[in-house]
Amino acid sequence: MTEDERSTHGGEIGPTERLAMNRTGSFDWDLDTGTIDVDDAGLLVFGVAADGFDGRPATLVRGLDPEERARLDAVIRRAITSGESSYTAHVRLERADGTPQWTHVQARILRRDGRMAYRIVGIVRDATAEVTHSAFLQELEKRREVQTTIVERTTHALSRAVTVDDVTAALTGPGGLARLGAEGLALGLVENDSLNIIALSGESLDVFDDFRIRRLDQGLPMAETVLSGRPRFVPSFSSLGRDYPELAPYVNRMPFKSACYLPLIAQARKLGGLALFYRRRSSFSADERNLLLGLAAIVSQSLQRAILFDEERELATGLQATMLPRRIPTITGGEIAVRYHAAWSGRQVGGDWYDVIPLPRGRVGIVVGDVQGHDTHAAAIMGQLRIALRAYAGEGHAPSTVLARASRFLAELDTNRFATCTYAQVDLAGGTVRGVRAGHLGPLIRHTDGRVGRPKLRGGLPLGLATVFEDEEFPETRLDLVPGETLVLCTDGLVEQPGTDIEAGLAALAEAVGSGPPQAEALADHLSEQLWERWGSGDDVALLVLRRSPDPGTPRAPRIHQYIHQADPQGLSDARAAVGQALVDWGMPELSDDAELLTGELLVNVLLHTEGGAVLTLEVLPEPVRRVRLSVQDRSSAWPRRRTPGEAATSGRGLLMMDALASRWGVEPRGEGKAVWCEIGPSPAAGPAS
The missing domain is CATH 3.30.565.10 (Histidine kinase-like ATPase, C-terminal domain)
Structure with missing residues (x-):
């Protein structure tokens, strides 16, 4: 008695029953006669009734789409003609109820004398569950890769953001929306009792300009998200018009299907809110919601750092501004422009300074200097030294005497700091310039024909060190400014580019001076744009531009x-x-x-x-x-x-x-x-x- 007969008589389940229960059947295809014998389980897999099957292969696969049938025929024909002994294939057919089914065919090819195929035997099974599960896993893995990419790219872009402007640029600049996986963005910051929209990005979002600054307690989705600290996911964008009547006139003008509003919170401080808008998404899965909350946390941390930096920098630049002259006196016979640029380094202010000092007999004293160090102590010393040097100059002393006394003053402060500076007394009526240097950069002179010279201004040791080493000699050098010529003084922040020799920076400065406009104010702006902003603003800069008034004569007497x-x-x-x-x-x-x-x-x-x-x-x-x-x-x-x-x-x-x-x-x-x-x-x- 066979195993199948024993299972039938004894009530046990045999291999045939097990195959049928697993929707797995077998077939035997006679290639000589062109007929195929398929058991009941196999016919069930193909969705063919046993009483209606005529033993023809075409009848068996009539449930397949023409493309699937052609693909299966190609697999079989290639296996037979290439001499292979077996083949496998997954084909998709449609069940009677319209649902798709994946069928797995696994067959062995029998050949006469190892060459001519005459018979194919194999099994067929319903593989819908495993294929669907595999597709689900692939789709899940794909979504996870997308989410990982979004997080990595956003984190990388924000890691370089220093100021609030940098953060908004990273979110709204080129590639910003793509990094976030959205088609629109709105970023709002809490300031006092208001929610200020500081950034909008995306098509048609300019309609939100009417909501740039609103009170935080008004009934709008971002304000409610900020107040509650809870995100709001909106699968249907049109519902915003129903829930917030004030938004109704604007919602229909925007091409979005969904949105999410995320609170931006860092260390229990409510910083603001982030809104993302989508054209194709109509739902938010649990993974997607977690991803968006993670993005909000990343943006919150970046904003917190940027806000703190901006506050510190505002404090530092305010302190520096109080140390510098509040106003520059007007002069006769020329024009003066000054600029001070603080480095982008939070509270690390420097000791750079400039000053313009009225002197007896119609002359003017000009000075640019730099106290060693980048901290508030350097700024404080700078303030004291500037006032002392101004007092010595105002007494009418010669330039060499002014610097000698300033060096003594700095040494007596007992700060272990030194300072460099260039000081000059200028007589604009005659064009005479008497200059001295204390370890500082020399001046540049722009001539009336646009050429730029670097006169050799003799110099001494830096202030403070000159007194310590008992060498307070600061030899004077006389220069002459003809009408229309310009004198340029600056600190090293304008010429020191990271990784580049200072001579290259001085050459770039000379080129910028020569190519700039002749007016003092315009030239000062030109130098700031060409050099300080281009080189990354890594150091403080004090800049002074003095131009002697041109003397072109008259049209009849040029x-x-x-x-x-x-x-x-x-x-x-x-x-x-x-x-x-x-x-x-x-x-x-x-x-x-x-x-x-x-x-x-x-x-x-x-x-x-x-x-x-x-x-x-x-x-x-x-x-x-x-x-x-x-x-x-x-x-x-x-x-x-x-x-x-x-x-x-x-x-x-x-x-x-x-x-x-x-x-x-x-x-x-x-x-x-x-x-x-x-x-x-x-x-x-x-x-x-x-």
Whole structure:
């Protein structure tokens, strides 16, 4: 007796019954006759009635979609023709009630002599449960990957946010909504008794501009979320109009299907609320709700840090502002612009400062300095040192004396801090600048033709250290500002770029000064934008720009000024070219050759026989006869003298040339030096004038 017969007679369940109960059947397909024998369990799997089955394979698979039937035929045909001994396939068919069913076919191919297939035997089973479960797991894993990506990207973007503006930029900037998996966003912060919407992102959300600032106790979804501290998930966006009549006119104008309102809470402090809007989502699963609550926690922590930073920075910059001059005095003969930029480092304020000091005899003192350190102690020392230096300067002392006394003052404070600074006394009437340095950066001068120079300003030790090492020598250097030239002083925060040599920063500063606008205020803004903001605002910056008023003369009597440095070999050539071009522009080209020649002679005499540079002035004298006047001013009191050069002499002919080309020439005392001048015009030549 077989096992099946024993199970039937004895009431036991045999293998056949077990297969049937598991919706698993068998088949035997005779390829020679084209008929297939399928047991009742197999027919049940394919949804074919036993009394209506004619033994044809086509009848067995009539429940399959044409695409599924073609896919199964392709699997069988490939297995037979390729010589394989078995095949498996999952096919999808539709049950009588319309629900889908997945059927798993597993078969073995029998061949004659190992080549010609003549019979296929196998089993079929209902695999709907396992396939569905596998698809569910795959979908679940996919959702989890999406959620992990959302959290990782949002956390990474917010980790670099320092200020509240940085947080809003991370949420609403490029890729912000995609990181959050939403199509719209609104961010509100609690300020006193109001809820202020500080960021909106997404199509058509500008309709919420009417709700930018509202009292916290008003009946709106974000306000209620903030007050209750509980999230609100809205699967049907249209329901907002029913629950909040004030929103009804706006809801239909927005293309969203759902929304969620999340409270932003950090350390029991209600910071605000975050609203996310969705176009396609119409439900929120438990996992999705947990994800959104996690996102709200991440945003809350970032906002808490940013708010604290902004508060600390406001306190620090306020403290720094009280240490700096409240106003800059107006000056005659020029314009001054100052800027102070605090580093983005919370309370870590620095000791950078600037000052403009009225001095006796119409002069003005300018100073830019930096106390060692970045803390409130450095700022406090800076305030004391600035006031002391201002007092010493106001007493009329020479620049070297001012810094020597300031160094003594700082040393007596016993703070173990030193300070660097550059201080200059400026006479805008004559253009004289007397400058001293104490371990600080030297100034830059922008000339009227746009060139930028870095004059060598001699210097001493930093303030405080100079007294400790008993070396309070601060040698003065004289500079000359011609009308229209600009002097630029700054602290190292404007030229020190992280990872770059300071010389590269100074070169960039010189380029920015030369390419900027000529006006002092506009140039100060230009330097801030080009350098401080571009380099990351990592250090405090004090900046002072002083421009001597230009002196263009009048349309009938135009005038230019140019300073030629003694150590600038190109300056002589540039000055001659400027004179020639100016006369062409003024409609006097016939005088340009003689003027250029005389310019060279006057400047060579100064640069060879005096110490320091010279100021060249070219002007037109309209009355009584229109003529050109050249003047070269230097700091030497020695007057030129006429000589009779020999045939082989290489010098001594300058005054003879002036006699020949100029209608008049002469020498005039000018303060500590003199000015040699000559006139070119239609009147006959003459000797030196008194």
